Amino acid sequence: MPGSTAAQLWGQDIEQVRDLARTFREHSRQLDAARETIGHAVLGFEGYGPDVDVLREIWSGDLAPAMARIAAALHEAGDVAERNAGAQEETSADDGREGTAVSGDGGGGGNGGGTAAALFPGGPAGDFAGSTGRPGDHAPDLAGWHSGPGSVVADSWDNLLDAGGQLWDATGGSILEGRWPRTTEIVASGALFGGALADTALTTGTGGRVDLDLFDDGEPVAGEPVAVDLDREGHYPRDLEDLVSAVEDTSGPEVRVTTIETARGPRVVVSVPGTQEWNPSTGGNPADLTGNLVTAGGGTSTMTGSVELAMRNAAIPPGAEVMLVGHSQGGMTVADLVSDPGFVSAHHVTHAMVYGSPVDSERLDARVHVLELAHRNDLVPRLDLGDAPALPGPVPGVVLPGPPGGHEQAGPSHTEVTFGDSPGGLLDIGANHGSAGYREALAAGTDPGLLAYEQRLRDAGFLGSGHDASNTTAVDVSIGRRQADHAPA
Known part of the structure; x- marks a missing residue:
């Protein structure tokens, strides 16, 4: 008492x-x-x-x-x-x-x-x-x-x-x-x-009586796969715009896993949404401010862990080649995953596409063919400051390599495209960062690197005009964050 x-x-x-x-x-x-x-x-x-x-x-x-x-x-x-x-x-x-x-x-x-x-x-x-x-x-x-x-x-x-x-x-x-x-x-x-x-x-x-759960990332969880009728509530992966649409099709905290049966074996596209919550007090949705800060800070977020759990729960066919697609925080999550050689090998990840995402600090696995998209006036992909070092000069007695910068990602497996015509003005963050603007830019895109990457996906079997209900299925898997049980004893 x-x-x-x-x-x-x-x-x-x-x-x-x-x-x-x-x-x-x-x-x-x-x-x-x-x-x-x-x-x-x-x-x-x-x-x-x-x-x-x-x-x-x-x-x-x-x-x-x-x-x-x-x-x-x-x-x-x-x-x-x-x-x-x-x-x-x-x-x-x-x-x-x-x-x-x-x-x-x-x-x-x-x-x-x-x-x-x-x-x-x-x-x-x-x-x-x-x-x-x-x-x-x-x-x-x-x-x-x-x-x-x-x-x-x-x-x-x-x-x-x-x-x-x-x-x-x-x-x-x-x-x-x-x-x-x-x-x-x-x-x-x-x-x-x-x-x-x-x-x-x-x-x-307050003796535990007040708990705001500020920036408490908890533990990742994922649900069971739920079948999706792509004819009614989705998009078959026929071009790059459809890959963006599949990300937009996800609702709530979930990822979509689309499987295409091809003559050379199954191909799987994992679609990861962007941020859905901005409250610093964390809840069950890992696509939030806390997840952004953990990933941007170089850590492994619950968002990242829950996406991997969702892929496991989706029962991806053995031997399938996998592509990951993500917007904004979803793109950060995708880049974080494909920077892990163990993850890339375990899930046979061969391709990834990120758009509107600050990923310059990620050490992407060179085995993964990555397409990175940004609008010129989208400020979000520049939040990592081009992987800028915090120290502008040498430290006496400390020998360190030069700042890695985004240029280390360049190479035959990395394609970076910046759209010169942004949907909105310089300060119109919503229009320039929104998924719809990227989808429209892809539909009108003529960049040689962009077209070559799209053709690479067609050759690999991820995209195709013949993808329909006869060879393509999809499931949605919920993702979440579990925090400590604070119920009184």
């Missing part, structure tokens, strides 16, 4: 609690090491000018302090968990039972509010600044929360650690791997980390 001082028993394995303590401390050390490495890289090179000043200001004013706070908070969380393990040993010795005696206020308080306050001094978490996590305190510790509001807080911390790991991969991890950090990856990962940090502070500060 609220205000009760009666102790409750929270069953825990002492060694598991101590393992959790070690995990918190290890992540704290990793974040501190990352902060030092990135700080040296950002502040230690010789560079001048407004871009350099902005980069250093972002690092010194926002990212470095945030990383320092979360590292300190993680270390403190480890200390709290270690103290609780010791308290549990004492309690078990006193009453002969396994469990940690802590006082409850309804099961919803923060663990050591010092941890929460360290993250956001003076913020909502400060309400718990007096909590130490020791027996007799006013709230149970994080390590002892295993259901109800406690699971909300634990899930928010898991998400924060994931976001911190992606930010590290985009910055210090990239440097250690001998690759220049990319501007878009740092910005996207920084936004994810900032949102996750705010979400963790809010859930911890």
Whole structure:
């Protein structure tokens, strides 16, 4: 009951609690090491000018302090968990039972509010600044929360650690791997980390009673295939415009898998839609803002994972050659998938088409013949800044290869076409980015590279005037995001 001082028993394995303590401390050390490495890289090179000043200001004013706070908070969380393990040993010795005696206020308080306050001094978490996590305190510790509001807080911390790991991969991890950090990856990962940090502070500060699920990407899920009547609700793949139409035919969070039986074996086209939700509070639809940020930041999003699950559920015929098509976020997802050699080999992916998608930072598998389309006035494909490096000059003592840039994608397996005549004016984002505008541009397209790619698809069997109900079938497979179960115990 609220205000009760009666102790409750929270069953825990002492060694598991101590393992959790070690995990918190290890992540704290990793974040501190990352902060030092990135700080040296950002502040230690010789560079001048407004871009350099902005980069250093972002690092010194926002990212470095945030990383320092979360590292300190993680270390403190480890200390709290270690103290609780010791308290549990004492309690078990006193009453002969396994469990940690802590006082409850309804099961919803923060663990050591010092941890929460360290993250956001003076913020909502400060309400718990007096909590130490020791027996007799006013709230149970994080390590002892295993259901109800406690699971909300634990899930928010898991998400924060994931976001911190992606930010590290985009910055210090990239440097250690001998690759220049990319501007878009740092910005996207920084936004994810900032949102996750705010979400963790809010859930911890309210004892798990308020949960916005900010930028929490969860886990991928996919449903069972549902047959599609292409004569009534679809398009047979006869030309490039039909490939765009198939993407437009998808409704809700789903992908369409179209199978064409040819004399040389089956050909399969997987159609992936673009963004459908822009709310930073995530839900069941993975085609959303969070999925965009995870992919743009260099991570593997739930959107990417759910598309692969949908392909498995669709029971693609063994030995079939596969083509993936995606618009906007769908194109980012397609590029992410075909940058994975294991995925390309497992699913025998031979072709891909992306349009209106920022994919210059992807290391596309050279075995896949890729068509990349953009309107001159479509700003979305340029959000990756042409794979621009975040550091404009050399770092003393650090030898890295030159910035890869989109030019590394060029070659016989990569065709890039920019339509000079955009559907709308310079600032008409909707018209220039919309799928319909790309479909119309393809219908009127005369670019030699575009025509050659279309002929390649015809020769491979993906496109053909004879594709109809006699040799072509399709299914829709729903895709989704599953998040932690926050239902009260």
